[in-house]
Amino acid sequence: MSSLFLEHDEPSGPLRFQLVLLRRMEDHNPGLVESALRALDVPKEQMREAHRRWQGRLRAGNRSTPPTVRDYTALLGAPESITPRPFGDMRSEAYAWAVPLWPDLRFEATVVPGGVAVNAWLVRAPGAQSPELRTLADLTPWSATVDEVAHAFPPATPKEGDTDNRFRLDFQAPDADGLPRACTAEFAWGLLQRWDTADPNR
Structure with missing residues (x-):
């Protein structure tokens, strides 16, 4: 097993966040998630623990606000890019991070003044080819x-x-x-x- 998960050793933040993404996808596509975990050399229990800790962070102190850009940078580190992005009448910025499991995608958070991420999901990376969707x-x-x-x-x-x-x-x-x-x-x-x-x- 990868040394990432030896006793008293914590997986890297970006890897932990990929596990958070996978945990939410497991209910729909357990087979794909199992294949991804094998590629990462990570046990399923570690994925569930990463998700539990992420939820704990978001709920700490009875917090009721959505995740902030600090929550994402705490695991993902500095963003690959920050781009101005209109969001209704507000000024906002799109923060983007690479996610190695999906090299043609980026994890993008739309951040409004105050640091709140009003939307956060996977998008196609700049320059990557989108799939042909016809049927x-x-x-x-x-x-x-x-x-x-x-x-x-x-x-x-x-x-x-x-x-x-x-x-x-x-x-x-x-x-x-x-x-x-x-x-x-x-x-x-x-x-x-x-x-x-x-x-x-x-």
Whole structure:
């Protein structure tokens, strides 16, 4: 086993944060998560412990505010880039970090004055090629981000997910026969996890 997890040894902050991302994805795609953990040489228990500690940090002192840029930099270190980003009528900045598990993606946090991260998820890295999304068959787990699915199949309607860091998108896309199908895609940390035909009563 990797020396990262020897007794009294803590994994690096960026690795711990990748484990936090994986824990939220485990409910949807346990097989993909197991493969990622093997690639990282990390036991599943360590992933769950990393997630528990992250949640503990966010809830410390009965805190009710969303995560701040300090929470992310505490694990991820200095961002790879900081870019001005409009957010409604507020001035904001997009902080981006590399995530080695997904080299074509970046973890991006939109930070408003005061340091609060009003949105944080995975996006396509600058210069990286986006997937070609033409039919439902192209929507495989971990293949696309929220923005990519929304742009490929407009108009798309965003919906809140069933828990933190999950997101849903309603849209129409052609099936294998070219027939339009109403669908709902589910994302964890902005990365596609699965889709299904939309339930109008949902």
